[in-house]
Amino acid sequence: MLRVDELTLAYGVVPVLERASLSVDTAQFVSLVGPSGSGKSTLLRAVMGLQAASGGRIECSYAPGEIGILFQDDALLPWRRAEENVALGLRLKGVARREAEAVARSWLDRLGLNGLGRRYPRELSGGQRKRVALAQVLARAPQLLLMDEPFAALDAIVRARVSQDLVRLVEAQGISVLLVTHDLEEALALSDSVYLLSQGPRARITAHYPVPLPRPRDVMQARTHPGFAPLLERLWNDLSREVGEIAA
Amino acid sequence: MNHAWVRQLAGLAVFLAVWEGAARHGMLNPLYIPAPLAIASALLTLFAEGTIWPHLEATFAAALGGLAAGLVVGTVLGVAAALLPLVAELLEPVMVLLNAVPRVVLAPLFVIWLGIGLASKVALAFILVAVVIFFTVFTGIRQVDRRLVERITTLGGGRLALLREVYLPSVTAWILGNLKVAVGFAFTGAVVGEFVAATRGLGYLLSFAQSTFNAALMLAIVTVIMVVVLLIFALAGWLEHRLLRWRG
Numbered sequence: 001m002l003r004v005d006e007l008t009l010a011y012g013v014v015p016v017l018e019r020a021s022l023s024v025d026t027a028q029f030v031s032l033v034g035p036s037g038s039g040k041s042t043l044l045r046a047v048m049g050l051q052a053a054s055g056g057r058i059e060c061s062y063a064p065g066e067i068g069i070l071f072q073d074d075a076l077l078p079w080r081r082a083e084e085n086v087a088l089g090l091r092l093k094g095v096a097r098r099e100a101e102a103v104a105r106s107w108l109d110r111l112g113l114n115g116l117g118r119r120y121p122r123e124l125s126g127g128q129r130k131r132v133a134l135a136q137v138l139a140r141a142p143q144l145l146l147m148d149e150p151f152a153a154l155d156a157i158v159r160a161r162v163s164q165d166l167v168r169l170v171e172a173q174g175i176s177v178l179l180v181t182h183d184l185e186e187a188l189a190l191s192d193s194v195y196l197l198s199q200g201p202r203a204r205i206t207a208h209y210p211v212p213l214p215r216p217r218d219v220m221q222a223r224t225h226p227g228f229a230p231l232l233e234r235l236w237n238d239l240s241r242e243v244g245e246i247a248a
Numbered sequence: 249m250n251h252a253w254v255r256q257l258a259g260l261a262v263f264l265a266v267w268e269g270a271a272r273h274g275m276l277n278p279l280y281i282p283a284p285l286a287i288a289s290a291l292l293t294l295f296a297e298g299t300i301w302p303h304l305e306a307t308f309a310a311a312l313g314g315l316a317a318g319l320v321v322g323t324v325l326g327v328a329a330a331l332l333p334l335v336a337e338l339l340e341p342v343m344v345l346l347n348a349v350p351r352v353v354l355a356p357l358f359v360i361w362l363g364i365g366l367a368s369k370v371a372l373a374f375i376l377v378a379v380v381i382f383f384t385v386f387t388g389i390r391q392v393d394r395r396l397v398e399r400i401t402t403l404g405g406g407r408l409a410l411l412r413e414v415y416l417p418s419v420t421a422w423i424l425g426n427l428k429v430a431v432g433f434a435f436t437g438a439v440v441g442e443f444v445a446a447t448r449g450l451g452y453l454l455s456f457a458q459s460t461f462n463a464a465l466m467l468a469i470v471t472v473i474m475v476v477v478l479l480i481f482a483l484a485g486w487l488e489h490r491l492l493r494w495r496g
Binding site: 048050064065069071073075076077078079080088089092093120121122123136140 | 395396398399400401402403404405409413414417421493494495496
């Protein structure tokens with residue numbers, strides 16, 4: 001379980017984010033959406049321990065080794081082959097080299113990268129690199145996955161495929177997820193719950209939307225569910241109002 | 249298919265033929281500009297009589313000794329300065345100063361300190377290489393990709409893992425990328441050192457040719473130096489290609 005309580009984050013005197021509260025329960029997929037500059041990534045960095053908070057609390061029942069993090073950039077080591085990158089995540093967790101390599105290969109296979117393990121990151125496409133980064137994180141068997149716009153750089157088809165891979169694995173393993181995204185459709189299609197941040201500075205969480213779509217979920221089919229369009233419209237209107245109020 | 253090298257070779261052949269023709273027709277004073285065949289003859293004599301070998305050996309020993317010492321010391325100081333602010337504070341002004349002056353002016357000083365033997369040549373090659381490598385490593389580490397550092401940190405890696413997985417491979421890449429420059433500097437140091445005061449070496453041989461007004465010998469030695477450095481460049485290029493295969 002992850003609980004963010006009245007969290008305030010600042011880069012200078014003026015807070016980027018003010019008194020934000022949200023929670024991610026076990027095996028729950030939660031998204032955080034909001035306009036640019038609302039502090040979405042900053043909040044995630046604080047949860048990751050990369051950003052100090054100036055107020056509030058972050059309660060996390062998971063040990064650091066149980067938390068997986070996926071950035072917008074795949075951030076693979078360019079001098080390590082795909083399977084070495086995946087194995088590295090395990091080796092830093094204390095897994096022996098041979099075992100780490102075997103687990104890495106099996107994860108690459110599970111994510112459709114069979115036969116590509118010996119390639120360097122530059123020899124892979126954007127989607128393949130993203131899958132390697134995903135394998136690196138999932139191979140460590142995380143209980144909580146923190147993701148900062150992980151699919152932003154991918155084209156629509158690849159994005160849908162990688163998202164589906166992720167949802168399947170997260171559902172199968174009961175992983176809790178906190179996803180930061182600016183894509184409202186993606187947030188609704190993947191999540192059980194969506195939080196909306198207002199425009200920064202001094203951004204706040206202004207609304208919380210439970211997503212009543214069934215699981216296991218097909219991320220493309222989810223968009224045709226009767227509950228999807230009205231929720232998307234509501235979310236869109238609320239976000240537009242937030243941005244509009246600032247512009248006005 | 250690219251035949252650039254054929255065109256380059258043909259261009260060189262035409263240039264040499266025109267030069268030889270001009271020399272034979274008395275259009276060039278052989279005291280200043282000897283004919284290519286005269287230079288080739290001086291070159292052949294050097295090798296046929298075996299007089300070149302001790303000089304080549306001396307220059308190689310000085311250049312490679314200075315190169316090895318410069319690479320090691322430059323790297324160690326660069327890493328220390330990048331990681332320890334106090335070392336940077338003390339070292340950076342000295343290195344900036346050494347970089348600002350043409351370091352070959354130190355050659356006479358090294359002769360006074362270390363004599364006219366091998367040591368003064370190694371010292372000059374060393375100082376030329378060490379300063380270049382210091383700045384390569386120092387600025388390289390400070391500009392290391394922060395995303396990779398964060399990736400290792402969020403995977404649970406400590407300082408040792410960062411050094412092994414991020415800093416060392418980055419430093420290796422920067423050094424190999426500058427190896428050709430370092431090789432050039434090492435030979436410059438060795439030859440200039442020998443030119444100032446020596447009893448052996450290609451620089452000494454150049455000085456001898458100058459004192460006897462033997463332009464053919466001088467150009468023959470310049471040719472030897474060019475060929476030797478080009479061969480070492482090729483070796484450095486091969487090493488770079490082999491060790492940095494991940495870069496493509």
